Amino acid sequence: MDIGKLPNDLLKSLVFDLLTNRREDVLSRGGVGEDCAVIDFGDYGCVVSTDPITGASKNIGKLAVHISCNDVASNGAEPVGVLLSILAPEKTTKEDIKKIMKDASDTAKELNVEIIGGHTEITDSVNKIIINSTVIGKQMKDKILKPQNIKEGFKVILTKRIAIEGTSIIAEDLEDKLIKNLSKDILEAGKKLVDNISVVKEGMIAGDLGVEYMHDITEGGIFGAIYxxxxxxxxxxxxxxxxxxxxxxxxxxxxxxxxxxxxxxxSGSLIIITDENKANILLDKLNSENIEASIIGEVIDDGVYIDKEKISPPESDELYKVI
Structure with a gap:
């Protein structure tokens, strides 16, 4: 199979179709285009998400915390705790582990979440460091997103700019190759995009406003996320x-x-879908917080299009062609 997350058709047939047990206290569960699960905890929903870092080699402690916190925030929830599992090859040094955890700790402090546990292991089962992060968040149940209420004509909003994570990873990990052909200013600008990788703030703002749907743009880019x-x-x-x-x-x-x-x-960009009135209010709120956002499209009856061209189901991410 191709490198990257499973295509949607295989994800359905090999994973979701086999998950048959259901509990009443699970309010929302995993699915294509769904970043989180939500569990009934009384007045609150406990919002959980998990993600690995496999494509990047640098900044992985920072990325691991941001990526899963972004998923929770894309449900409009507040991230509370993070669990990190680190699998590292035998060549890993003490300094490598210390750097990862220092970056993760600094990022957690920046987002006001706590690293509450996890696992750290040296193993010959991997040839590079792999981090999996699980984030637990909380949300009032009346604020849980309601994508079933979306109608034709609802607006599609994009926050910030596309390919933030991919650009920063490539600029960092392939700097020695790229510096021979691209300017130092371009590479430094690309690396600095990692500073914009969190969508927690815009997710919380949009969730508080009561938008109907959000999706964190990860593997597959904007085309994959829209699909x-x-x-x-x-x-x-x-x-x-x-x-x-x-x-x-x-x-x-x-x-x-x-x-x-x-x-x-x-990662670093968020798709938000809501009605035109809330969309305009949201754009004003985001602008007041210096968060770039724009309406890039709308909901239609059927099909997924960029201009007049139909978008195909997401395949292996472009990152894996170069990393």
Whole structure:
């Protein structure tokens, strides 16, 4: 099979179709386009999500905390605790582990979450360090997202710019290769995009406003996320290329490596779907917090399109072509 997360059809047939047991206290569970599960905890929903870091080699402690916190925030919930599992090859040094945990700890402090446990192991089963992070969050039950209420004409909002995570990973991990052909300024700008990788703030703002759906853009990029969002809301989505914002460093790096920025892993950006009135209020709120956001499309009856071209189901992320 191709490197990367399972394609949606295989994910359904090999994973979700086999999960048959159901509990009444599970309010929301995993699915295509669903970043979290929600468990009934009285007045609150306990929101949980888990994700590995496999593509990056640098900044992985920072990325591990951000990526799963982003998933919880994409449900409008407040991240509370993080569990980290580290699997490291025999060549790993004490300094490597210390650097990962220092970066993870600093990021957790920045987001006001606590690293509450996990597992650290040296093993010959991996050839690079793999981190899996699980985040637990909380949310008032009346604030849980309601994608079933989405109708045709609802607006699709994108926060920040696409391919933030992918650009920062490539600029860091392939710097020695890229510096021979791209300017230092472009690479430094690409690396600095990692500072914009959290969507916790915009997720909390949008959740408090009562938007109907959010999705953190990860593997498969904006095209993959839009396709998954369409599956999650059981409706079509039309987006417009000219409305999608791309950083200049992303354009230059992707052009040189001949990869598609629209299919490049993009944590740091959030898709939000809500009605036009709430969309305009949300844009004002995000703007007041200096968070870039724009309407890039709308919900339609069926199909997933960028301009007039139909978007195909997500395949292996562009990152794996170069990393």
């Amino acid at each position: 998954e969002a369409s599956e999650a809301i059981s409706k079509g989505i039309q987006i417009y290329e000219e409305k999608i914002k791309i950083d200049e460093s992303t354009k230059e790096i992707c052009k040189f490596l001949d990869i598609n920025p629209y299919k490049l892993i993009a």
